[in-house]
Amino acid sequence: MKYCKQCIMPTSRPGIHLNEEGVCGGCLGFKEKKEEIDWELRRKQLDAILDSYRGKGDYDCLIPVSGGKDSTWQVYSMLQRGMKPLAITIRCQYRTELGKKNLDNLINLGVDHIDFTVNPQVDSEFMLESFKKMGNPSLVEHMIMWSTIIKTALRYDIKLIVWAENSALEYGGSKKDRNKFNMDYDWIKKYGVTNGTFAEDWVSDNLPLNKLQSYTMPEEQVLNQAGIENLFLGMYMEWEPEDIAKKSQSVGFEWAENPVLGLHPFVGVDCDFRVVHHFMKWYKFGLTKLWDNLAIEIREGRMTRKEAAEYLRDTTEAIPYKEIKTFCSYLKISGDEFFDIAESHRNLDIWKKDKKNNWYLPEFKNEFGFWKEFLI
Numbered sequence: 001m002k003y004c005k006q007c008i009m010p011t012s013r014p015g016i017h018l019n020e021e022g023v024c025g026g027c028l029g030f031k032e033k034k035e036e037i038d039w040e041l042r043r044k045q046l047d048a049i050l051d052s053y054r055g056k057g058d059y060d061c062l063i064p065v066s067g068g069k070d071s072t073w074q075v076y077s078m079l080q081r082g083m084k085p086l087a088i089t090i091r092c093q094y095r096t097e098l099g100k101k102n103l104d105n106l107i108n109l110g111v112d113h114i115d116f117t118v119n120p121q122v123d124s125e126f127m128l129e130s131f132k133k134m135g136n137p138s139l140v141e142h143m144i145m146w147s148t149i150i151k152t153a154l155r156y157d158i159k160l161i162v163w164a165e166n167s168a169l170e171y172g173g174s175k176k177d178r179n180k181f182n183m184d185y186d187w188i189k190k191y192g193v194t195n196g197t198f199a200e201d202w203v204s205d206n207l208p209l210n211k212l213q214s215y216t217m218p219e220e221q222v223l224n225q226a227g228i229e230n231l232f233l234g235m236y237m238e239w240e241p242e243d244i245a246k247k248s249q250s251v252g253f254e255w256a257e258n259p260v261l262g263l264h265p266f267v268g269v270d271c272d273f274r275v276v277h278h279f280m281k282w283y284k285f286g287l288t289k290l291w292d293n294l295a296i297e298i299r300e301g302r303m304t305r306k307e308a309a310e311y312l313r314d315t316t317e318a319i320p321y322k323e324i325k326t327f328c329s330y331l332k333i334s335g336d337e338f339f340d341i342a343e344s345h346r347n348l349d350i351w352k353k354d355k356k357n358n359w360y361l362p363e364f365k366n367e368f369g370f371w372k373e374f375l376i
Contacts, residue, residue, distance in 0.1 A: 001286070001350045001363040007295035008308050009172065010363070012285040012350050015191060016172045026172035030299040033169070039238060046236035049229075050081055053160045059086040059112070061160040062153045064145065066092070066270050067103030069241070070164040072248040074233055075106055078162060085162070088114040088152055090145045092271035093123070094326045098254060099270030105252040114152065118144050120330075122211050128331045129207060134195045135284055135345030137327060138277035142193040143215045150218060150228070159227050165234030167191050171292065183230035185220045193277075241267070241296060261320065262289035263297070272323040273330075279320055282375060283346045286361045288317060309368045317375050 002011050004024035009016055016024050054060050060083040065071035067089070078085045089103065107113045123140060130139040153161050161183075168177035168191055180187055189196050199215035209216075223230075233239070245266035249255065253266075260268040261275050267289065268274045278289040294311060297303040303311070321335075328338050351359050365371040 001361070003363070003367045004295075006305065007298045008291060008305060008312075008368075009295045010286060010291075010350075012347065013172070013281075013287060013291075014285070015168065015177075017174070024172050025168070025174065025178065026170070026295060027299055028175075029169040029172065029178045032178065033238065042236045046233075047081065049160075049231065050078075050083055053229075054083060056159065057157055059156060059158050060084045061086075061162050062149065062156070062158045063087045063111075063162050064149045065089050065103070065106055065113075067099050067101075067106050068270050069245040069248040069253055069266050070239075072102065072106050072109075072251065072253045073244050074162055074164055075109055075111055076248070076251050077233065077237070079110055085111050086114070086152075086156060086158065087111045088116060088149060090141070090148055091115050091117045092141065092273060093120070093330050094272040094323075096270055096272065098256060102253055102270065105254075109251065116148055116152075118148075118214060122214075124330050124332065126202065126207060126212070126215070128333065129202065129204075130195075131331065132341055135280055135342065136193070136195055136277070137273055137280060139194050139197075140215070141273065143197075143199060146188055146192060146194075147199070147215050147217050150223065150230075153228050154218060154222070154226055157226075159229060161228065161230045163230060163232050165239040166232040170234065170239060181232060181235045183232065185217070240300065242300075261317075263293035267293070272326045275320045275323040276327045279324070280342060280345070283342050283351075285347065286350050286364065288374070290315070290317060312368070312374070313370055313372065316373065319375050 002018060002022070003009065004018060004027060005022035006027045007024065009024050009026055011018060016026070018024055019028065061078060063071065063074050063078060063085045065075060065087045075085060075087060087107065127137070127140040131137055149161065163183060166178070166180055168174070168180065168187070173191065177187060177190065188194070198217060199212045200209070202212060203209050242264065245255070245264070255265040256269045257265065259265045261278050268278065282288050294303065294308040298305055298308055324335065324338055328335055350361055350363065352362050354360055360371045
């Protein structure tokens, strides 16, 4: 476990690798966005792509939306460019009131919308299984998202799916993956939050294939034959979280009064389970959403690495008990069972115990010169 020399991101985070100078892919991607990409040319390229799909069917494009800042700006951007989108939401298990309000605002920008609800009996069973095995509360949510959205494009004969950012570019990935303009199955396997698995990998006596059909992906060859393009909008326009949040706010998106998790009040406002997903990063990777936020603040020049470390030293995050309670209710487990499962996924390659039997991260202490209880 090592830490990026420019930001504070550790190599324990999936997709993070350091170059010879000790700089992570997230920082390298940021430099590429600022110094190597001609964004005016990219916008012209986007306009040409949209021209080729406009007016070819009932809908010009399909946009996956949650009601969050990114999907709000995806929809608005397409409408401003004269596209007729179909928006689709994979309904989260515990949609917040603010999430509902933001989704309604997004729809009222002027789009047809599908709100897809998965069978909760199968979903909760599958989610419990994946949480036990992988410690990933969002694995099933992402799996149903990838499969349903791609199948919807096929069923409505929509040739263009407009996604938000390429997370390999924004948060860290290989040079090859940072330069992908279109999502493919290899990208989904690496960055799709499914631990590199597809639905077929989860077939068992308790979860036979007929139960998991909604989660299965069409063969990638079927997409290619249908001529479906999975486009990353963030490869054609700069995609910085705070900037996107402010732009979305200008068209009706609302923030939380206080940060739900991490540093920013516009993150994690739509669904309780997303908060639990980020909480589990602490056990598995030794970081929380706050680390992601601070890394972006450093890259954007709003904070130095030293100031970010001082912020960590002076800040203690609250364990999201409210969100954990709703998660446990959906899975029909107790709070004690939740924390037992969480503890079983503690990454012992990075976590050690001190003389008082308390868990700590030796490499964090070595890098930044202090240790404390970050979560209470």
